[in-house]
Amino acid sequence: MAPDSKTLTAACHCQSIHFAIIIPADALPLKVHICHCSICRYIHGTPCIFHAPLPAGVAPQFIAPSGIEKLTSYNHAESQAARHFCSTCGCHIGDRSHDDGSWVISTAIFTEPNQGLWKMRTHAFTTSSFDGGLSAMFSHVDGRQLDVFNLEASLDTSKATRTEAEELRAECHCGGVSFSIARPKKGFLDSPASEGWVLSSDTSKWLALLDLCDDCRLVDGSNVVAWMFVPVDHISPSLPGDLIVGSLKSYKSSEDVLRTFCGMCGATVFYSCTDRPGIVGVAVGIMRAPEGVMAENWTLWSRRINSEDDGLKYDPDFSRALIEGLKVWGSRKGMPEVFVLPRV
Incomplete structure (x- = not known):
């Protein structure tokens, strides 16, 4: 590992998925978007999800006996990335882009607590939640105001x-x-x-x-x-x-x-x-x-x-x-x- 980088490890609950990512020091803390869109909610079963894009060229390096074959991938008609979750315990680890193979990773699965590793930056697609969801409960983290990102078409009334x-x-x-x-x-x-x-x-x-x-x-x-x-x-x-x-x-x-x-x-x-x-x-x-x-x-x-x-x-x-x-x-x-x- 280069001295100007940091290795983070992550694992799901059952430990079937265990991997490392090597992050350049100048890319830390990872920038997290909190997504409230209906697609993310219905895929996770949670009020919102927490994802951080990984720097270009950075991808999970699976630690044996873990491997990508122990993940289930999910695609749908509107997807721009494949969602990946543990086939045994159901833990979502993140999404991989169909276009360039880049990853956004879940910030919930790291094996060490957040000490300068990631930073909440944005509430995304809050209008899709109708009532604001958890974004109605907090607008600041550690004294910093979170940005809010929406598109005109993000209000989803389907179903x-x-x-x-x-x-x-x-x-x-x-x-x-x-x-x-x-x-x-x-x-x-x-x-x-x-x-x-x-x-x-x-x-x-x-x-x-x-x-x-x-x-x-x-x-x-x-x-x-x-x-x-x-x-x-x-x-x-x-x-x-x-x-x-x-x-x-x-x-x-x-x-x-x-x-x-x-x-x-x-x-x-x-x-x-x-x-x-x-x-x-x-x-x-x-x-x-x-x-x-x-x-x-x-x-x-x-x-x-x-x-x-x-x-x-x-x-x-x-x-x-x-x-x-x-x-x-x-x-x-x-x-x-x-x-x-x-x-x-």
Whole structure:
């Protein structure tokens, strides 16, 4: 390695994908755009994604036994680059251009925390989110104002208008996974099973939270993930015990936690754990709520982010901006200050 360069390593949760990139020192910190477009949301299952273009000539160098053959690539009719995600755990590592082979890389998968390695610069395609998504929560990181980039045609109303009042549609980008979520039903509300999963302040909505935990970050490939918690019997078509429907694949991120992702486009879809039987976390990024990414007609968001400590260790500047921004946004929207998810 030349003295005027730095080697960064990255890996997904299951370690099937492990690579290094050698970055010229004058190219650091990598410039990150936070993309809120519907394509990125539906491919990742997150409210937005975090990508940094690599300098010309820089590409992942896979470390054995890892290799590019352990990635699944996804292309679609409008794509200018192939999306790549781990075939085992579903973690997105980045995109490779069809034109010149250049890479944009996920900033969520590096093996060391952000100490001058990357810098958030831009909120991109915020109008595509309808409600601003996470860009409505923070406009500055470490005292720096982020640029905002939009195109006139970036407002995407396709598929979002299909949602009806008593059903919320969820669908990954390729359409391999598609289902509907119902509002809390009377039978559920009247049963002990509803305790803690529906707040008395609004029994028509489900609980939701943002998550900065290391496992979610490394399973999805995004710096923050969002979940809405729903009983499985409020999802149609019915889910089998293994949560595998359509093109879903499963991955156990720990002994007690099962996750699923689309095997064709890589979207994170479900999260379940053994101490919350009958309840699944549904990835908010694949929801098609007409009102916007945060699906506020369906959700009550905690004003406290899950696993704040993990986020503050990995990227303290970004995490502080989001943590504080969520508190202000949540207060303005009348969201609950905090809630504790039930466990058996």
